[in-house]
Amino acid sequence: MRCQDYASDDTGYTGRQIHGGSEFMTEHSDNVISGHPYDALKPDALLDAMEDAGFAVSGRLFALNSYENRVYQIGLDEGPPVIAKFYRPGRWTEASIREEHSFTKELEAADIPVVAPLTLPNGDTLGQSGPFRFAVFPQRGGQAPDVSVEDTLYRLGQWLGQIHNVGAARKFSHRPDLSVASIPTGIEQNNELLLKGNWVPRDLRPAWDSLMVDLLRLCRTRINDAGNINALRLHGDCHAGNILCREERMLFVDLDDCRSGPAIQDMWLLLNGEDSERGAQLGEILEGYEMFRPFERRERHLIEPLRCYRQVSHCAWLAKRWDDPAFPRFFPWFGQPRFWSDQILSLREQLSALQAPAISLPGQY
CATH class of the missing domain: 3.30.200.20 (Phosphorylase Kinase; domain 1)
Structure with a gap:
């Protein structure tokens, strides 16, 4: 019973x-x-x-x-x-x-x-x-990996190289596509959804609209710098919260965002800190990654466009889900003027990041 x-x-x-x-x-x-x-x-x-x-x-x-x-x-x-x-x-x-x-x-x-x-x-x-x-x-237990530890990043790189070898073996037919060309298109579509829904307060619209124009222009410039990048099947949302560590074992979880896209999409969410720190972290990941497959350095130019895409997409995701009672309960600040002021400030910082050179890897000048 x-x-x-x-x-x-x-x-x-x-x-x-x-x-x-x-x-x-x-x-x-x-x-x-x-x-x-x-x-x-x-x-x-x-x-x-x-x-x-x-x-x-x-x-x-x-x-x-x-x-x-x-x-x-x-x-x-x-x-x-x-x-x-x-x-x-x-x-x-x-x-x-x-x-x-x-x-x-x-x-x-x-x-x-x-x-x-x-x-x-x-x-x-x-x-x-x-x-x-x-x-x-x-059921599996564990803790998020400590990505400040070099050996952890190296091991993550090894596993990502193997994941991408499997991912490159065939293509998705029914999953989302995060191709290089889709990044600015996705930003535009999500921005349009926010504007049509009147989510951005009227008095902040001029600043928001101006930022979107500049962000899209610089995203396209960075994407041109990256050149032609092959897409492969990815984890898609590979941040520390979707990796469990227990003793010496790592487990990748929650692949419901798996999609086709550039390899760097499964790396950049693991990076944090200043540019020099993130460059060193990416270097550790690639040291492990390239034991299993090559990595095109030009993909570094996609990190900031992908970050911009993620930020605008997150706002649009909240807007799309607002009819779910769980969302107003867990995200009560969404839609408040302070939230959008903070988003504009964050996007201005993102604009500066897009204007700066791509992060350098150790030994690269």
């Missing part, structure tokens, strides 16, 4: 908190439900979905920290708990989720430490319950 014990906890599985790419909303559920789609995802519905998929659940579940999807730790009658991810309805097509799962399984088969979805009792990795598609993962 199921004994219901519902609780909420923000530890354990690390869900995606900052969305780094343009939304990929091409398919919506045929199931029409009133209110926000997640209104229908009640505890009983979660547990029923797991039981229908073949799991003997104990009734104990914890909501974990994830905004885009809904992620839960679910107890089983026997064995350790599992992690169930319920994908946001309308966010991804079935084909795109299956490509995520397939890519993760490819990485797992290549002995790359990723947390891949479990195969359900019916032989599939993707479950369906009403309007919700879901996947189940083994």
Whole structure:
């Protein structure tokens, strides 16, 4: 008999908190439900979905920290708990989720430490319950890597080189494309969404609009400096929060942002500090990376355009998700004049970064 014990906890599985790419909303559920789609995802519905998929659940579940999807730790009658991810309805097509799962399984088969979805009792990795598609993962613990340690960056570079070798073996057909050409286009599209929704306060619009013109111009200049860059399958959101370390083992998690793009996309989010520090950090990553595959140094010119793209995309992501009750609760400052003043200040700093030379690697002048 199921004994219901519902609780909420923000530890354990690390869900995606900052969305780094343009939304990929091409398919919506045929199931029409009133209110926000997640209104229908009640505890009983979660547990029923797991039981229908073949799991003997104990009734104990914890909501974990994830905004885009809904992620839960679910107890089983026997064995350790599992992690169930319920994908946001309308966010991804079935084909795109299956490509995520397939890519993760490819990485797992290549002995790359990723947390891949479990195969359900019916032989599939993707479950369906009403309007919700879901996947189940083994529970894994750990801490974010200390990227200030050179050896950690070197090891991350080794794993990224191997991930990208698998990624370069074939192409995505149904996942988003973060090609070099799509960066300014994505900034423009997300900016248009913000303006049409009247999210930027009227008195700040002149400063915002002027910044967008200058940022796009400089992004295009940097992209021209990079030249022709090949795209490959990527993790897509490779920051320290999506890597778990336990003892000497690293685990890459949360590949639901995997996409095609330049290799540097999986590196720059691991860098921090002043330009000289970030250059040294990238050098450590590349020392490990180039043990497994070459890296085109011209990709350094894409770091600041990608950072600009991520910042504007994050604002647009919040705007798109504002009808989800979780977002006003967790991001109450969004839409306030102070938020947009801070964004303008941050984008001015980004403008300065785009005007400066690309970061130098050790021994490079």
